[in-house]
Each structure stands twice: as structure tokens, then as C-alpha cells.
Amino acid sequence: MSSHPGLPGQDDATKAWRMTLTLPSPDAPLKIGTRGSPLALAQAYETRDRLAAAFSLAPEAFEIVPIKTTGDDRTLIAADKPLKEIGGKGLFTKEIEEQLLSGGIDIAVHSMKDMPVEQPAGLLLDCYLPREDVRDAFISQGFTAIAELPPGATVGSSSLRRRAQLLHRRPDLNVVEFRGNVQTRLRKLSEGVADATFLAMAGLNRLGMAEVPRTAISAEDMLPAIAQGAIGIERRATDSRTAEMLEAIHDAPTGQRLAAERAFLAELDGSCETPIGGLADLDGGTLRLRGEILRPDGSQALSDDATAPIEDGPTLGREMAQKLLEQGGLGFFDWRG
Numbered sequence: 001m002s003s004h005p006g007l008p009g010q011d012d013a014t015k016a017w018r019m020t021l022t023l024p025s026p027d028a029p030l031k032i033g034t035r036g037s038p039l040a041l042a043q044a045y046e047t048r049d050r051l052a053a054a055f056s057l058a059p060e061a062f063e064i065v066p067i068k069t070t071g072d073d074r075t076l077i078a079a080d081k082p083l084k085e086i087g088g089k090g091l092f093t094k095e096i097e098e099q100l101l102s103g104g105i106d107i108a109v110h111s112m113k114d115m116p117v118e119q120p121a122g123l124l125l126d127c128y129l130p131r132e133d134v135r136d137a138f139i140s141q142g143f144t145a146i147a148e149l150p151p152g153a154t155v156g157s158s159s160l161r162r163r164a165q166l167l168h169r170r171p172d173l174n175v176v177e178f179r180g181n182v183q184t185r186l187r188k189l190s191e192g193v194a195d196a197t198f199l200a201m202a203g204l205n206r207l208g209m210a211e212v213p214r215t216a217i218s219a220e221d222m223l224p225a226i227a228q229g230a231i232g233i234e235r236r237a238t239d240s241r242t243a244e245m246l247e248a249i250h251d252a253p254t255g256q257r258l259a260a261e262r263a264f265l266a267e268l269d270g271s272c273e274t275p276i277g278g279l280a281d282l283d284g285g286t287l288r289l290r291g292e293i294l295r296p297d298g299s300q301a302l303s304d305d306a307t308a309p310i311e312d313g314p315t316l317g318r319e320m321a322q323k324l325l326e327q328g329g330l331g332f333f334d335w336r337g
Helices: 012-020 038-054 074-079 094-102 160-169 182-190 201-206 240-247 252-267 310-326
Strands: 030-034 062-066 107-111 123-128 136-139 154-156 174-176 196-200 214-217 231-236 276-283 286-294 301-309
Touching: 030 038, 030 094, 038 062, 038 107, 038 182, 038 201, 038 231, 038 240, 094 107, 094 123, 094 231, 123 240, 123 252, 136 201, 154 182, 160 174, 160 276, 160 286, 160 301, 182 196, 196 201, 201 214, 231 240, 252 276, 252 286, 252 310, 276 310, 286 310, 301 310
Parallel strands: 030 062, 030 107, 154 174, 154 196
Antiparallel strands: 107 231, 123 231, 136 196, 136 214, 276 286, 286 301
């Protein structure tokens, strides 16, 4: 039914659910809301395929509903304005969540690194698909690594985190705003707007863009965004049928990792205005969390690396954030006073 690896099968528990659930059908499909970019649609189709496989349903039992968000406004993309000047992370979710609350769609599929740490009243985000490659990709037509860039080379990025991390390592580079979806940024690169840019390895993999010249950057060298590579599925809190269906495709390890990362972000009051990197990994019953905060100009950075039992991941995230703030991180961000 799908080319996605690791799609769930139909175990005995799922078969039991089918006896009590009113499942979607081509005549009454489950509506999946998403942004309309190629990557967002690929994520929505992966969600559909996993649900279809879990419940032995035809793809026609689901309807993909593209929704234009404020963040997709072409005039804003063309202007290359920083997200903090036009509304922050909610730019990519507001209209979709409004449709979810009104009943226009049944679930919403999101790139988790775009998600604010708090959901609107009445909505829950408690289903995650297996996480893809978390690393950033260095993209250039003339260079294969950051170290190869000559002084004064122009690097385009809309990510405050990537900009700060890059300037912390290479203050001699010229870093410029570079907005748009994957295809838009690759086009700008080919037009010579910049010598290099960054994309997420996860997005390139999900789009099957093996032809794009890239070098994966180790998380040891550049911590990714919180929840990078993860797909989250949002639902109405009162929709019990959808809750049970989503439980069948939820990836618990991804949820455990994101619980720690997003607790770290929440304690920092993180937003698109905040240069924050973070990554949780699991090893048996232990969770390792790495976190980093930077000044927007890259002039200073604070980081930490700690472990805890998996169930204590959220506590570890909050404590790590508090530790970095106490070490001087509070003064890194204008919004914290």
C-alpha cells in the first residue's frame, strides 16, 4: 500500500479496535489537514499511508486537505523577512488549527520543529511518527563543507539557530535571510543569491531529493532544532475515535525524545526569535539530552550535556534550561529582559 518503510501492520489489538470503531471510508473520509508545500504534502501522505496500513483501509478513506497559512504568503517569502517580524512559528499553524477546531479537518500534520510549545485550548498533540534523520545538511554547488567557504562568502538561512551557530564558528561569513520552502531555497541558491545554505536532511529524504548536493552535519558539530525530523499529528481533544486511530501509529521513542526537547524549549520560553538547539537520544532506559543557546549574533554560546532515566526526560529538559539561564543565558535574549 505504501513505499514508506516500517508501516504498522494489523495486530490483534488493532483488529479488536476495528470491532468498536467507526472507521473512515471513501464516502466519509478522515480529513487530513496540512500546508500545501511539497514537503508538507509528503508528510501528510505518509500519515495517510500509515493509518491505511494499520487499519487495512484504502487510501480513498482519507482526504488530504491543503491549507494555506500566513507563512506560505509568497509576498512574505519574496521579501525574505525574518519570521520574528511577521508573527513567529504560529504563521505555519494558525489557519490549520482553526480548521481543526471548527471541524473542517479531523487531524493536522505538522513538522514538529515548526510547532509552538503550547497548543490552542481544545487541541492535543500526542502522536508522532518515527523520527527521520535529525541532522542539518550543508548545501552548496561549489563547496562541500563549512570549512571550505572563503572569508566573506554569503550563506543564506532563515533559521536564527543556524545563523547564530554558523556565526559562532565562522564570524567572517556574510549570513543573509533566505526564506521559502525547499524548492524555493534551492532555486535561490542556483541563482547565486548565496554560496551555500542549510536544509534539514529529513526534508530532503522525505522528498527523495538524492540529487541535491549535500553534506550531513554531525549533531556533534551543529545541534539541530528542537524536534527536527519529527512529524506530529494534532487532533481535537474530544475526538475519541481519532485518538484511538492515532494510537495505532504513534512512535513511543520519538514521543519520549520530543518530551525532553520540548520541555527544554518551553522552559526557555523558546520561539523563532530564540537561537536554541537541542537533541535527545535514547540508549536502553537512559535518555541523553544535549542543549545549546546562543546570542543571535553568534558571539556567545552556552551548552550542556546530561543523562537521566527516560521517564525523567521532561524534568531533565527543564533543569538543563534553568542551568543555562543561570550561567548567563538569561542575558542572551532581548525578550527575556
